[in-house]
Amino acid sequence: MAFKKLAIGNDHTAVEMKNEIMAYLEEKGYEVVNVGTDSPERFNYPVSGYKVAKMVVSGEVDGGILICGTGVGISLAANKVKGIRAVVCSEPYSARLSRMHNNTNIVAFGARVIGVETAKDIVDAWLGAEYEGGRHQVRVDMLAEIEETQALKAAEE
Numbered sequence: 199m200a201f202k203k204l205a206i207g208n209d210h211t212a213v214e215m216k217n218e219i220m221a222y223l224e225e226k227g228y229e230v231v232n233v234g235t236d237s238p239e240r241f242n243y244p245v246s247g248y249k250v251a252k253m254v255v256s257g258e259v260d261g262g263i264l265i266c267g268t269g270v271g272i273s274l275a276a277n278k279v280k281g282i283r284a285v286v287c288s289e290p291y292s293a294r295l296s297r298m299h300n301n302t303n304i305v306a307f308g309a310r311v312i313g314v315e316t317a318k319d320i321v322d323a324w325l326g327a328e329y330e331g332g333r334h335q336v337r338v339d340m341l342a343e344i345e346e347t348q349a350l351k352a353a354e355e
């Protein structure tokens with residue numbers, strides 16, 4: 199599925215990077231819904247992670263972008279929402295493979311970890327890759343099984 203409409207969220211550490219990434223994507227023709235903070239005041243990253251995640255699973259947007267200091271907390275928050283597969287990465291290769299193999303629906307990175315040009319490369323790699331399905335679907339289904347049942351049949355064999 200090609201991403202057209204995206205949600206973006208951030209905490210106080212990533213206002214500037216969020217704005218740069220939004221402008222970059224809008225220039226490329228993406229529709230971007232900003233649900234993050236626009237203030238330098240302390241802001242709890244789970245709020246943005248949760249909001250973007252809910253928009254993704256509801257189908258309101260095709261995918262999400264999350265930015266905090268490291269990308270860790272905000273991606274953890276998103277991954278608590280059923281149906282979310284959020285990847286945090288600092289280089290484009292993992293972003294691309296996370297789409298192709300893991301069918302990630304959110305990409306996250308850290309404003310205190312990478313520069314804005316690397317962030318743009320990551321976003322381009324993530325948005326430009328397609329999920330391959332096939333053998334990967336078995337594993338993605340296992341992720342859903344863990345999420346649904348808090349158990350995994352394959353681990354009991």
Ligand code: RB5
Pocket residue numbers: 209211243266267268269270271272
């Ligand atoms: C905020 O200080 C920082 O903890 C947050 O941006 C993020 O890095 C958490 O994972």
